[in-house]
Amino acid sequence: MQQSTSHLFHDNVRHAVNDDNLRVSLETMKTGFRFKRLAAIDRLPEFEDLREEGKALKDHVLAHLDLYLEAFEKKVIEQGGMVHWCANAAEAQQVVLDICRSVGARTVTKGKSMISEEIGLNDYLEKNGVQPIETDLGEYIIQLRHEAPSHIIAPAIHVRKEMVADAFRATHTHRPADRDLSEPRSLLDEAREELRDKFLAADVGITGANMLIAETGTSVIVTNEGNGDLTQLLPKVHVVLASLEKVVPTLNDASTVLRLLARSATGQEASTYVTFSSGPRRADDLDGPEQYHVILLDNGRSKMLGSEFQDMLRCIRCGACMNHCPVYGAIGGHAYGWVYPGPMGSVLTPALIGIENAAPLPNASTLCGRCESVCPMKIPLPRMLRAWREQEFERHLTPPRAVWALKVHTALASRLRLYRWATRLGAWALRIWGGRRGSFDHIPFAQDWTDSRTMAAPQYGRTFMDLYANRPNAHITNKER
Amino acid sequence: MSTSRNSILEGIRRSSGVGRPGTPSESERQQTVQARLNDTPVGIVPQRAEDDKGCLARFKEMVLASAASLAEVPNWAAVPEAVVSFLKERNLPMVLTTSLDPRLAALQDHGLLTVRRGVALPQDLIGVVTAVGGVAETGSLVLTSGPDAPTSLNFLPDIHIICVQAVDVAGGFETVWARLRAQDSMPRTVNLITGPSRTGDIEQTILMGAHGPRQVHVIVVNDGA
Ligand code: SF4
Numbered sequence: 001m002q003q004s005t006s007h008l009f010h011d012n013v014r015h016a017v018n019d020d021n022l023r024v025s026l027e028t029m030k031t032g033f034r035f036k037r038l039a040a041i042d043r044l045p046e047f048e049d050l051r052e053e054g055k056a057l058k059d060h061v062l063a064h065l066d067l068y069l070e071a072f073e074k075k076v077i078e079q080g081g082m083v084h085w086c087a088n089a090a091e092a093q094q095v096v097l098d099i100c101r102s103v104g105a106r107t108v109t110k111g112k113s114m115i116s117e118e119i120g121l122n123d124y125l126e127k128n129g130v131q132p133i134e135t136d137l138g139e140y141i142i143q144l145r146h147e148a149p150s151h152i153i154a155p156a157i158h159v160r161k162e163m164v165a166d167a168f169r170a171t172h173t174h175r176p177a178d179r180d181l182s183e184p185r186s187l188l189d190e191a192r193e194e195l196r197d198k199f200l201a202a203d204v205g206i207t208g209a210n211m212l213i214a215e216t217g218t219s220v221i222v223t224n225e226g227n228g229d230l231t232q233l234l235p236k237v238h239v240v241l242a243s244l245e246k247v248v249p250t251l252n253d254a255s256t257v258l259r260l261l262a263r264s265a266t267g268q269e270a271s272t273y274v275t276f277s278s279g280p281r282r283a284d285d286l287d288g289p290e291q292y293h294v295i296l297l298d299n300g301r302s303k304m305l306g307s308e309f310q311d312m313l314r315c316i317r318c319g320a321c322m323n324h325c326p327v328y329g330a331i332g333g334h335a336y337g338w339v340y341p342g343p344m345g346s347v348l349t350p351a352l353i354g355i356e357n358a359a360p361l362p363n364a365s366t367l368c369g370r371c372e373s374v375c376p377m378k379i380p381l382p383r384m385l386r387a388w389r390e391q392e393f394e395r396h397l398t399p400p401r402a403v404w405a406l407k408v409h410t411a412l413a414s415r416l417r418l419y420r421w422a423t424r425l426g427a428w429a430l431r432i433w434g435g436r437r438g439s440f441d442h443i444p445f446a447q448d449w450t451d452s453r454t455m456a457a458p459q460y461g462r463t464f465m466d467l468y469a470n471r472p473n474a475h476i477t478n479k480e481r
Numbered sequence: 482m483s484t485s486r487n488s489i490l491e492g493i494r495r496s497s498g499v500g501r502p503g504t505p506s507e508s509e510r511q512q513t514v515q516a517r518l519n520d521t522p523v524g525i526v527p528q529r530a531e532d533d534k535g536c537l538a539r540f541k542e543m544v545l546a547s548a549a550s551l552a553e554v555p556n557w558a559a560v561p562e563a564v565v566s567f568l569k570e571r572n573l574p575m576v577l578t579t580s581l582d583p584r585l586a587a588l589q590d591h592g593l594l595t596v597r598r599g600v601a602l603p604q605d606l607i608g609v610v611t612a613v614g615g616v617a618e619t620g621s622l623v624l625t626s627g628p629d630a631p632t633s634l635n636f637l638p639d640i641h642i643i644c645v646q647a648v649d650v651a652g653g654f655e656t657v658w659a660r661l662r663a664q665d666s667m668p669r670t671v672n673l674i675t676g677p678s679r680t681g682d683i684e685q686t687i688l689m690g691a692h693g694p695r696q697v698h699v700i701v702v703n704d705g706a
Contacts, residue, residue: 029685032685046528050525064513137680137682184688188691196603224679230692230693233670250522252524272676273678275673278667284627285628302489305496
């Protein structure tokens, strides 16, 4: 499984907020993805109804998951493909390696796959003498930079073009050193040329799957670049990595998901390439892979069924929740420390690697609710973040100081007069502490608040409740206004 | 890994409480699933797929919106001339690779064109193929693999020319799926293609021609329409 630094969340954040490049990239993201999504949804009056339909569809699938997976498997086998059920990352790694070895593979090309990231496939293959080559431009860039993706649909969103140029110069050393790599266009053209040869030389192509279709035994990939298609078309063997919950009943159901996915992800009416693959090439086909394998990965998902986190399994990995998350927008994806960032990651990561390894993540949210309101699958992310916080608290994973502070707060808040007295005392003390400036750069026990901002002292040294009670016109009630 | 197969399926049934009192019986669940797989119910199809504007007009509008270019010809015999004028306008070489669809055979007879038929080779610049359908809702082309249609032609050449018969243009995806179901079996590959290859992976600048075709040109053949 992919290593995690989620438990080091606080250090990761400190690093992220001081990264100027990251700040610029995240600003572009906000204007880009958000506006485009909104415009696309405005053009489709049925979008809200489609969300309901998508939610109902996924709930139906999750209630019959065993049966749909069996139906899918049957169809794949009928068409000459193979299905490999893997309980965890280690099993999936082994199956992929065995397939690669069975054809003597030296290089494998890869389409974008979050499951591959989840099981740490690249490192594993490399250690075992098989060279993996990422072909999605964003994935290629971060592979050269030896980094993890920082966004589920835009893996290199944190990388500026100058950094891409540096990575290309360091890797493509057979090219003239003085070539112009100042523009995205020249960078893209270079990557296209470099990767063409890799596509043609690979022995095995590995892709993810946005969906599996039970009706037809089909895996579906959605891309804009066409890299996934060259990956699965040219080599002898096509391996599909998919998690259990990716299955949908029929081609019609797949259409519902597609209508939601493209708009929520990139604001497109349709992604450029939606490709449906069923089995290996047919006897009289002119091209296509000779072998077709689907890896069905559980890795903790079956345990989420029937739990308070089941709704997370409706996720179609569109990225909208992170595009709209104020926390993600401030710290980027790497700070989350594992494969899935943003609100969906804060819910999914603890489920897959254990809350004890990811305790800070459910707290990385203001619970503002924007994620849920944009989620095409209406996943109640804030509710589940709260549920994790409760578990974290119950299992004593909350830092002792926070537990103590909460206890004090509970004791005070349940006694109104004591509470007023204590907050007055606090406001007065802060006023004195703030001195003439009326603000401070440092509060004991709250460095995380004051490290990156100055904190204003309470005005006039009075509490909000006092100010409110003494406001002009305080005698007029809201109704009379 | 058949041991994992059984333990995963058992795990799913256990977690989701299959067989618990008050839940649907095994045979009821089977029936629900079989019914959905057999009946393939159609959900919400956006109205724009089938409104007064008409399928074909909507399709053409959406093709252009996807950053592809478009031409119309009265019949298959007029396709070679349309291909030649597209290539001329853009100053492209008159050397093509086409699929084995007999409707494209006339391209070989055009004096200005040098034509090879078959799978795409790495050096191919221009590919000409036929689509089995179009989707008005999104301006997507539907291409299937088969004995006369190699998928490599859809991805390796820089310029992708796709011919589609007007009568094959449908409103939404569901109509196309119904047509596929009427065939004996699913083709190995069904490609829905909407515009040229693109990426936004470098600073979110949208650029055409990432790994697939840099340009897509759609020729609508009005034969029989
Ligand atoms: S949780 Fe919702 S918004 Fe976030 S990636 Fe999943 S489907 Fe998209």
